[in-house]
Amino acid sequence: DAEVAGVGRPLRVRAVAGAVVGAAGAAALAGCAVSERTASAASLLGLGVVLTLIATVIAGPLLVRPVIRVLGGAFPALFGSVGRMSQRNALRNPRRTGATAAALMVGLALVGGMSVASESMTASFDRQIDRTLGADFVIQNTNFLPFPKEVTDEVRGTEGVGLVVRGRFTPVAVRLPDGDRVETTAAGYDPRLDEVANITYTAGDSAAALADGRLAMDRDFARDHGVRAGSTVPVEFQGGRSAELTVGALTDQDSAEGFGTQGGLYFGLGTLERYAPGGQDSALYVNAAPGTGDDELRARLEAALDPYPQVQVRDLADYKQLVHDQIAVLLYLVYALLGLAIIIAVLGVVNTLALSVVERTREIGLLRAIGLARRQLRRMIRLESVVIAVFGAVLGLALGLVWGVCTQQVLALQGMTALAIPWVTIVAVVIGSAVIGVVAALLPALRASRMNVLAAIAHE
Incomplete structure (x- = not known):
């Protein structure tokens, strides 16, 4: 109209x-x-x-x-x-x-x-x-900070625990062949890492990565900085210590960050203790002993860790949540x-x-x-x-x-x-x-x- x-x-x-x-x-x-x-x-x-x-x-x-x-x-x-x-x-x-x-x-x-x-x-x-986590349980602080050695001892002494693999984290600086100096966080693990984590390697294996004086690095990070398996890279630890570590393995975790953080750097706890002694565990990867059910073991772990309310017991579903x-x-x-x-x-x-x-x-x-x-x-x-x-x-x-x-x-x-x-x-x-x-x-x-x-x- x-x-x-x-x-x-x-x-x-x-x-x-x-x-x-x-x-x-x-x-x-x-x-x-x-x-x-x-x-x-x-x-x-x-x-x-x-x-x-x-x-x-x-x-x-x-x-x-x-x-x-x-x-x-x-x-x-x-x-x-x-x-x-x-x-x-x-x-x-x-x-x-x-x-x-x-x-x-x-x-x-x-x-x-x-x-x-x-x-x-x-x-x-x-x-x-x-794809990566193979442990029955992961024990960590609520805020992911390190926890006292007593926590590790309590977990190891819990009935039904079959395997405990410790994980520690430490800040490092890596000098790479292309001239870059990358500050990141590296991880240290016990030798039986393969039993609690599924890691894909393009070169080497867990034994080579965790051997004394060796480290593992993410494949893409290594390629971008001109590093190969067998290369030696200077690594600076806290407290002024430094070391020449050999790249024993390259990983392909479908992530530019690798298994750890930037660069996916990790090595054995023996190497970490030598250059950064006195550190505390940040994660425990726990598998049940044969004959012990997951629910049963979880109840025991939670009871054992009751004096440490900040420490959480998580399974795969908890981690996803x-x-x-x-x-x-x-x-x-x-x-x-x-x-x-x-x-x-x-x-x-x-x-x-x-x-x-x-x-x-x-x-x-x-x-x-x-x-x-x-x-x-x-x-x-x-x-x-x-x-x-x-x-x-x-x-x-x-x-x-x-x-x-x-x-x-x-x-x-x-x-x-x-x-x-x-x-x-x-x-x-x-x-x-x-x-x-x-x-x-x-x-x-x-x-x-x-x-x-x-x-x-x-x-x-």
Whole structure:
């Protein structure tokens, strides 16, 4: 009945600007996916995220018509003429619809990207733990700090314990053939490491790695710094001690960090005691003796360690849960941002619908005059709100999935090679967006349904 100001203006400038910025963002994300260096990949990822977000906001109005025609395609069949009008109302002003959905789109893009990244990290850690950890139990401090020797003695003296392999960590600095000096943390282990850990070697074995005066190193780290099996590298320990250690083994733990931390450096406890004496154990890898069940041994270990409440007994499932909980902290921060985005999105949809109702006052009056019931009018506005909210959710999640996959490619350079898509979360977010649309439409729909029909028809 009445034209809305600015509806007919062309979107050519937006199309050109969105295409240029979007192409630059896509190129940055593609470069991130194929990069082989973590630093450059992360930089390209950040640039790609910013550019594609800007491009989507700019080009959002261009996507309104094709996407909403699909999202609202079933409305006419389900709700008749009311559904058809709600779909067309959402299409009436693409600029406004795109701007209204932008707040929800940005929030859900962040949530989608972080969800994919966190799910991939969780799957990668689970795979790594399953593949690497072979001990029945791991005993560590809650904060991973070293514990007193009495703890080790208590564990060894517990009935049903068959094998205890000690693990210690020490800061070291390694001078490499390419001239780099890398400060990292190395680990020291008892000789029977193979019985509690599954380590893949590309050169040498555990016996060579843990022999006196030898060490093991991650294969990729060694390749990047020009180290080979049999090379001698200077290692600086705390307290000013230094040693020339021979690389006895190279590992391939599907991680740039190897079995330990950066460089995957580890050696025998005999070597560690010689150059960094007096250290405390940081982890105990425990296997049950033949004839002792895991549940039985766990109960005994927990009873023996009762005087040391900071020391935890963990099995494989506990270790996975520990990692899951740490990753979940990041997600909680993202969900807090999502909560703010939802509040902003709801206010935006409410504002847009309220303005739309005012602009269409005479039109609403005419519809009521020819028989549109109050209930049908409220439904029309609710459906319009729902399709706008779901439009923002679809754009945001599509963008977030791309960001998440690219983030996983960066994580893969650090050994987190599993890609996992949280489909349950994605479906829940889409459904939640529809609910947000319904909630946002309550007040505008109620206001529209209470209009005086004759006054609305006479409205200029």
